[in-house]
Amino acid sequence: MENRIYKHLKKDILVEFRNRSAVNISFAFAGITTIAVSLASGGIRLDANIQSILFWIIIFFSGMSGLAHTFIREEEERTALFLAIHSIPEEVYISKLLFNLVFFIFIALVVSPLYIFFMHAIPVHFTHFCLTVLFGSIAIASVSTILGAIVSKAENRGTLFTVISFPLMLPVLWIAIMNTTASLEPGAAPGFQSILFLLAFSGVIISASYLSFKFIWME
């Protein structure tokens, strides 16, 4: 099966790379928003809490457009049935999940240095900051994958995705923002409890999605 998953990933990367629309837009959004926010704040160093909130808002919205796209594209270009015929649901889920994980971590990697540079948001507890960004990204990507699959089968995909993803993303954003604030502020090093929370959250979502994916995929 690993071979098949590799084939799926390769196919997705090739299609995305040749098409380039979604990936480009996400990265462009990330860059432009960071610069816009920095410009608007007039070079003043903002409060750690606000910096953290803005940071996650930028990452979140940069990723949103791209993450659901992996499944929506299959429906829009009518390749979904073709894909369903030639593969098993588990393969499809894992390959899309991996794609989304890589994609979102990439977005985070692009946004983070830009943000730190433009917003003077230097993390005091660097490891903690990195881990929060990493596990927060993984959690967001995990939720978006299964929800992208759900939304691809419906009408009004854009707005619907926002509606159904918001309640489930909220715990992740909440914890991630609090953690990032703590890592930006000087003082005692924050505990790793919340990072474990993010990891546990991702694990649970991925397991539940893996088991229930076939009910969405095969009508």
Place this chain on the structure above:
Amino acid sequence: MKALRFIFYILLVVMMPVVFYMALVWVPPAMGLGDASRILYFHVPVAWSSVLAFLAAGYYSVRYLAKEDYRYELYAWNAAFTGLVYSTLTVVTGSIWAHISWNIWWNWDPRETSAVILLLIYIAYISLYSSLKERPGRGKISAVYLIIAAVVMPFLVFIIPRIYWSLHPDMIFNTKNKFDMESSMRITLFTSMGVFTLLYFFIINLMNRTAVLEKKIQEKIHDN
């Protein structure tokens, strides 16, 4: 079955006025908060009902995925709808209680936030169900959404309030001492919770039976 339902019905008709009497008249007002504190006896049961609705919706969804019986699809939708109503009531009564106790209408307290998120999940479920129009896979896809949401809920309801300090009185999982309430308040609260639980099951049972009948009638019409 019918006899059981009848007993339930009688119990409800008798006990609900009793609960109202106990909550509004019999029980003494809470210290320092006055008569307005009586909303507690409705806020807690209503919040509990919204959780019941969630459990019911989750149960029906899993049953539907396990065996594709069209009835469970209807039941899950009913549970979500009642959940929506009850969680709205929870948020409203909670807000009133917050204003009474701490003089602010809303605080984004972790417990309050969990209640709002539950409300959002119900709204999302119903939006999703409508967006899927008449697709054959509609029930299954909505069921999966609810199951994913159900899996997220423990994180919200149990873990986050533990990690972060909350203004919210921690009634249920108070391990140190039982309840800091007089016995009459305790009795009223528990009776109220019991009766509201009965009410919930009565409502959902009625809605479920009606939904199945409606579906059967619709099918008969279209077959002719």
Place this chain on the structure above:
Amino acid sequence: MDNLLIHAENVSARFGNVTVFKNISFRLETGSSMAITGPNGSGKSTLLQIVAGLQRTVSGTVTRRVNDAEITVENFSAHAGYTGPLVNPYDMLTAAENLAFTVKDSAAKERVIHLLDYFDLYKERNKIVKHFSSGMKQRLKLIHAFINDPVIIMLDEPGSNLDSTGKDKLFAKIEELKAGRIVIIASNEQDEINLCGERVELGKQNI
């Protein structure tokens, strides 16, 4: 030769509250071929998808067996080939890349080359599908249906967009493959219907 069976019993399909067709039954065994015909909108594609297991049926059952083992989602593409208007390969990949993605065993390379050559696509195999003509796309879709040497072949309007050479080649291929397999075609074209032994007619009389 495999022992094949497709048995549909009282299959019905509904779209919302409208019944598309009701109580369709048939039984196909090794070597049989069937055409599904009917006016537009009578549910030919739907029935074929239900038989293929790609869509749920409101009532009734479909049994699919290869040598007494049920065909499942996992081994579907190994045993069955399906193509139709709603099945589209990836536009942004080349024909060869699409085929590399769908081929099940890497030892089937010769079969891939043979099919590409047979349907006159060998020279265009490294061209992106977006730049294919509709006839070329249809031929590629047919290749995908035959690629894993399936024992059950289901084709939805296979001759659409094909010129006469293409059609002749398709019909010859189907005739060649009929023995030892089950072939089901959903179509309104007389020459495609004539390829098959049995017929199921959908339309007003089934509602």
